[in-house]
Every structure is written in structure tokens, then in C-alpha cells.
Amino acid sequence: MIQALFQEKLHVLNVGLSSFADSITRAGGSVLQIEWAPPAQGQQEVGRALARLVNLLSVETANQTAFDAYQSAQPVLNGVGTASQVLPNIAERMILHSGPPIAWKDMCGPMKGAIVGAILYEGWAENLARAEAMASSGDIVFEPCHHHNAVGPMAGIISPSMPVWMVTNTTNGNQAFSNFNEGLGKALRFGANGPDVITRLKWMGQVLAPALRASVELLGGIDLKPMMAQALHMGDEVHNRNAAASSLFLKRLISALLKTRTSAADIAGVVEFIAGNDHFFLNLSMAACKAMTDAAHGVLGSSIVTAMARNGVEFGIRVSGTGSRWFTAPAPVVDGLFFPGYSAADAAPDLGDSAITETAGVGGFAMAASPAIVKFVGGTPQDAIDNTMAMTHITVGRNNAFTLPALNFAGSPAGIDIRKVVDTSIQPIINTGIAHREAGIGQIGAGITRAPLACFTQAVSALAHSIGSSQ
């Protein structure tokens, strides 16, 4: 190949002194200056570990396998169940939460508030004070949704009797679950736990869930991927904007709903509830994304991220080739717009499992499809395109199913590669809502945040170690 070099035109990538690039240009050569900075935030050992992983055949092959599994996944909504009956390994007194594992005492305000609400909802305690005492007593087990193939936005609370969406990847059979979306304002997922919140949750369990279960059964399941793809062509990115997807879903549902034995009054209630919540589809989008990324999980040697999730204190990622291990860093604060009367000082750090959408190549990664989203950070449609384009540099491929009109129908960048994140220091972008840091107040804004680099540098070390020790 040195031989080939002499026969070709010299094209130089210049890493370091830019004067060398200038000289090459002046001498008539072809050169591109790399905007270099020490990778891995200057941690030399990680940088060296990374260097040996770049273009390593075993990693490339593993990533291809993982990416193919992700790409070929067909998430289908094929049921509505009750958490205690359908979630794997769920226990009687267990409450699931978003993000990586966290102890009660360390949880953020909204998560604590939501857990108290869930205890009240389950009827395990009769008032707030007792519910809080119970939560801190150690009688209740708290585990991440992700440990039960589930995802939940914001606090992500799933308690045993809550209804859940059941999504199956029909390509290889893995299942994913999510709770139901309660709408904006005072909601359990933001830590609200007043009587109105509990009443609504009860209605969702007693009226909404049976109606939806019957409708989904009548429909014989709903393919979620084409619906998400269509929504991307209608201005959604199916994370922080689900207006089109929610409408598409209701349109799909309604004739079946009318054929169920649901009373006319309840049908009116169900339709009103779904139509009144532009985020209704979010939890379905998340379950679909979870089904797709789980399909890519567990491929030995793969550097593809299969989960990004936040618990309001820590941001955590999981990687296909490093098993169930979480790589965590402090959760960042979100740059965004706040509802009147609120500011960044009121905001809880980044929260929720909804970054599973970015992990699956939608959300912030598909921002080009959703120019309306960048208004949250005062951006332009061009910024939305630029954000999506930036993500192409840290992903393994493009999802052919999720095409982006603004990019000439190119697929959305997908399959976050920890190597590329660490090598370029380009952080995955996430569109997200912002919760008040105190329980019960609810959503106070929305905006854009980025996954912390420290998660990825740890993951690179771990992957390099696992490959090194398996060889």
C-alpha cells in the first residue's frame, strides 16, 4: 500500500500544527486540517484504548450484526397488559423508575413525588406522609424500567397494577413495555401526586386500558414503525413532538374502538383524552424504540449504544457489547425555553427514559424532520438539519425506515458508536421536556440537552477491556 501511495495523488489529513497544512496547500498539495483536540477529555489511557478499537475488525463485524438486528426490528403494538402480569421479573412491592439504578434517598424531587403517588395509587398507604415513610422504609424495591424491558418518560414510574403498552419486535420476538401517557400539566411522571392525578390514573386503568386493549385486539396489532416514519414526514421527531403521530394513532384506533363494547360515554372520554394530548404517542414511540434497540443489545464486541436514560441525578448508557452494565455521569441541565414564571433555576436535571428515542435514531437525531422543535432553543430549521447532520458523525448507519424529507429522504442517523463519540467529542443530542425540581409542579419547559461524554469514555475503557481479555 506504500507502493500505491506513490502512484496516487497525495491527500493528507493534518492532525496538529495547522501551519503544516498551510505549507502543503502552498506547495500545491491536497490537505485537510482535522480540528483535533485530545480525545476522551484528555484521558490518555482511554485515548489509547480507543485507538486500538478504531476500525477493529471484530468491533466492525459486531456492530454490523447489532445494527442489522436494530434495522430489521419490526415493533408491533400487540397488547395492553397490567405491569404485574406482563413485565418480566416484577415483584409484588416493586416500583420501576426511569434511568440507571438509584436509591430512594438519592432520588430527585419529581421521582420521589411520583413514587409517593404510585404508592397512593396502589393503595399501599392512605396518605402522603405514610406513603413517603413507606418509600424510605426499604419495604419497596426500586428498580430501573430498563431492567424489565420497559421504558417510562420523566420519572418513568411503573407500579404493579398500572396498565402498560406491550410491543413485540416480530422479527426476533423480543418484547418491550411502556406506561401510558397522562398528558401535560400536573402528571405523575413530573412528580405530581394530588387527588386529581390519582383519579386520572385510576380512570386510565379502569376505562382507558380496557378500551385500548379491546381495540388493539380487534385490530390484530398495530405496526408502529410505519406510523413513526409517517409522523417524521409530518413534522414530528417522535420524542418531544408527537402531534402528528398521536393523530395518526387515534385515526387508526377509532373505528376499532367504536366496534368494542365500550360505552358511548367512555368512548367519548377515551377519544377526548387521546385527542387532548399531543404526547399520547410518546410512550408508544419509546416502547417501539426500546424493542428496536434491545434487538441490537448483547452482541459481543459491539460498540453500539442500546440505551440512554436519566434518573434526574445521573445519566446512564448501556452498550451492546458490555452487557447490563450502566456507565453513568451526573445528569446535565437542559438548555431550553421555560413556561412563564419558571427559569433554569427551577429545573430538575435531565430525567426520563425517553432518550431511548435518540438511541434508536429518532428524537434529536431526526430533528431535521421537525423544525418546530428547535424553537425551544431559539434555533432555525437550518439548525435542526445541522443537528441531525452532526449525529451522522457518531453513528454506525442510517435507518432506512426513518427517512428525512429535508435531507433528500436520507435515513435518520442511528446506532450511536461509543468510539466515534469519544474520538470526535460530539455528544449525542437529546430533545427533552424539563421537569420542576420539586415534586408535583410538573413540566416547566422543554429544550435540548446532550449526553455526557464521561459515560462514553467509561464505556470505551470497558469495551476495550472486554475485547482485550477475550482475545
Place this chain on the structure above:
Amino acid sequence: MARATKIIRNFYRDSVSLMQLSSTITKLPGVEQASAIMASPNNVTLLVEAGLLTEPVEAGANDLLIALQGNAEALESALTAAESALKQPSPSSTGNEQSRGMSPRSIEMGLGNLVGANLVLISTPGEYAAAEAFKALGLGLNVMLFSDNVELKDEIALKRFAQERDLIVMGPDCGTAIINGIPLAFANMVRRGVIGVVAASGTGLQQVTCLVDRWGSGISQAIGTGGHDLHRDVGGLSMLQGLKALAADPSTSVIVLISKPPSPEVASKVLEAASGAGKPVVVNFLGADPDRVRRENIYPAATLEDAAAAAVALANGRIPEARRASVTSPSITPLAPQQRYIRGLYSGGTFCYEASLLLKKELGQINSNTPVEPEDRLSDVWTSRKHTVIDLGDDLFTRGRPHPMIDHRLRNERLIKEASDPEVAVILLDVVLGYGSHPDPAAEMVPVIQKARDLASKAGRHLAIVGFVCGTAADPQNLSKQETAFREVGVALAESNAQAVRMAASVVQKPDVVGGRL
């Protein structure tokens, strides 16, 4: 009806964008027919058949061809319009994803932006350099590692990794190379030709390539290996790789190898490979015994100058003759009796070392910060003693300050100091041109040389200043312009370091020579 064509080289656009462009141009006033295509042979044939081209053009599938037919006066503005439309970013084109995108942040990312990238030039801080080099090699790219302070174990690992992939690592601590005619880092703009060089010494490489250029021949490739390559533990991996590549290169007919003397086992490995290269190989192992170097096909050279001369002779189909060490004594006014010593102030490490070697034979002990014999090491590098040659590019002097090829202040200060020493007869200087070096060394040095001479003459002494300029006519500083400036201030200029050294020696050996202006 007139025709016009325009070829934009290496400018790829997808066929849909080009059809849109063609239709836009066709609508312009005065245009009858227009087509913008990638100039693949098939496409070009189509245009000939369509009458847009009278004959095939010299272009390829990566070149964009615009062909027009219409009123002569309309065509030029139509071509301009087409070109500006192509260069305008449009959100739908694939190419535009890059032009609007962010600058590359990693080698891998850069590969996406520079089609055909084949070499990575790395000059990051040493502690990160090995990692970048591993990435480059892993991605199938050759490496020039300018960075120093790379650990020896990393150098060995990198070079083995490269060898497995049939790639080359030039360096670490490789200051100069010329690949496909393009000077890299500190290198000169030399004529292209049939002489290939592999050098473990940066200034050694510059001296040989510049002399080859000066004597009318040219360089095919000049490969640097870094100074540690012929270390016993590295085993000359890069030199062997370079040698192999030049042996196989049809554009190279003579090979030159330059290094300090390697350990015997590395030397024999390199010489064995050189002997079997199938081409004449000139070897300059600085200071080595020629008889130990000589093999079938190998021409030992005692100095860098000899190596260049032998290579030029071989390139011209002649057998190199044993060169007589020609000495051009500078004409000189009488020295004061106490003026006995040479002071060499070098910016090039190999020049300094070569000077030590040559002077030692003539004059005995030569003190230096980089001595040939350990016992000749200066105890205080800031103060010369008797015959002294100093490498001002040594780490001792460059800590926290630019290299003396870029920043002349340190050498200028030392020059004044030496000129004030009544025992000094000759000051010996190198001037290195080329990319990376100071844009006008003469402008920096000439006033100080003048001052040094004035200082000496006020004290009743005549000071000889001898030097040489390592550079070419095509260098940004221009060789003849620089040489003229130095001559005008009375510097006795030689063509090479070896000649300059001999000239300097002749001054102190014949202190009673009477002559002209010097």
C-alpha cells in the same frame, strides 16, 4: 452556433442534481442545448453523439463536465451561472451534507471529507501522538509522525502494526519528508526525479535532496524514519519498509540511505536489504567505515554531500568517483595570533554532528553539546571551549522556545558572544530554507553578522564567517536570494555542510593566508 465546455475536476454531484442543473442552464437566454454530467467515458460519448462535444475530452468519472451549445456571447455567462449554481449549497444535495457540515474532529471523520486520503501528518503533543497514529494505521493510512516524546515501546508497536498492513510510519520525531513531490513539515521544494531517499535524519534528508536539486537531478520520494528507527530495539523497521517501497517503485532508479551508524545487527539487516534492492543504493552512515558498508550494489558515502553527488552520478548513468575533498579556502586577511578556533553555530542537528566528525579528523578534539565522543561533551553548553560546534536545535535550547530554524534570536545572541571572543577565528553557520523554516533567514541574520564583524574589527581582529544555505530555487525563501544576501555581508558560502566545514578548517590550519576581503 458555438460550443463551450468546462471541466471541474474531482467534483462529484449525483445525477439528479445534474439533470436539474442541465435543465436550468438550458433555459438561460441564448443557450440552445446544455448538459452537466460526470465525465465517465459513457457520458462523454453521449455528449459527442448529441453534438455538444466535437470530440471526447480529457476527463474522468470524478470530473464534472458542463457542455453548452448556443450563441457565442451567451455561453460564457451561462458557464459562470452553472458553476455558481453548483457551488451554492442546496439542502437536498448529498455533497452539501459535507460542505455545510462541521469540520472534521477525528481522523475517521476526516476520511469522509477528504476522498482518497492516504497519509496522516501528526504533530500533536507526544503523549497523544501514538494513539492518533494507531487510529490512522487502523484505518489503512500511512503516517508521518512529527511529534516527539513518543515512547520507544509505542514506536516499536506502531511500526510492527504498520508492517503487518504494508503501511509506513515515518517517525516519531520525523521532521521532514517529500512524498509525491509534496514537502511535508520541514522540507524543501525539490525538483522531481529518479533519486529516492530514506533518512533517519531530518536535516540529512534536506541536505541530500537540496544538493540533488542543486546539481540538476531530482527526487522521486524522500522518506523520513525518525531518529530512533535504527535503534537496536526498533530494528530499522521504517527504513526497511521505505527501502522496499523504493525498490519496487518504477519511478526510482537510485536509492540513498542516511543515518547515524546503526548497531551492527541493524546495519547488516539494512545493508543486506539494500544490496538486494535491485537498484544502486548509496549509503551514508555518518562516520561509519566505508569498508564495513560496502556490498554488492552499495556505494558508501562519507558525507551527505558525497551521498548526493554519488546519487546524481548514478542517476546520470555514471559510476560515482571517489570524490577528492576539494577545499576552497576563503581568501582571508591575517588572523591575530590568538585567533585559533572554530565556533560552529548550527540549527541542524545532523549538520552539527557531521561537522564534529569532519573537524575531528583535521583538528582533534571538537567540543559540542552533541559530541561524537562522550569526553568531548561541553560541561556548560552556553560557553564554548576551543573548537566548539553547537546544535542549537538540541532540547536544551528549544525548551519553551521555537526551533532555531524558525526563531533566530538565540543563535544571533550566541554569534555576538563568539565574535567577542578573541580566540575565535571562524564562525561556521548553517541556514536551512524550505517550508516550515523562517520565511527570510537572511533578514534575521545579516544585520547580526554585520554587527559581529564590526565588533571584531573594532577590537583589531578579522573574523571569518563561513556558511552554507540548504535550500532550493523553488523554496519559498528562494535559494539564490538568500545566498546573495549572505555573500553581500561577506559570508564565505559553500554549497554544502561538508564544504563549509573544510573551508572553516582551512582557515585555522592556514592562519597566515593573505588574501582579499574576508
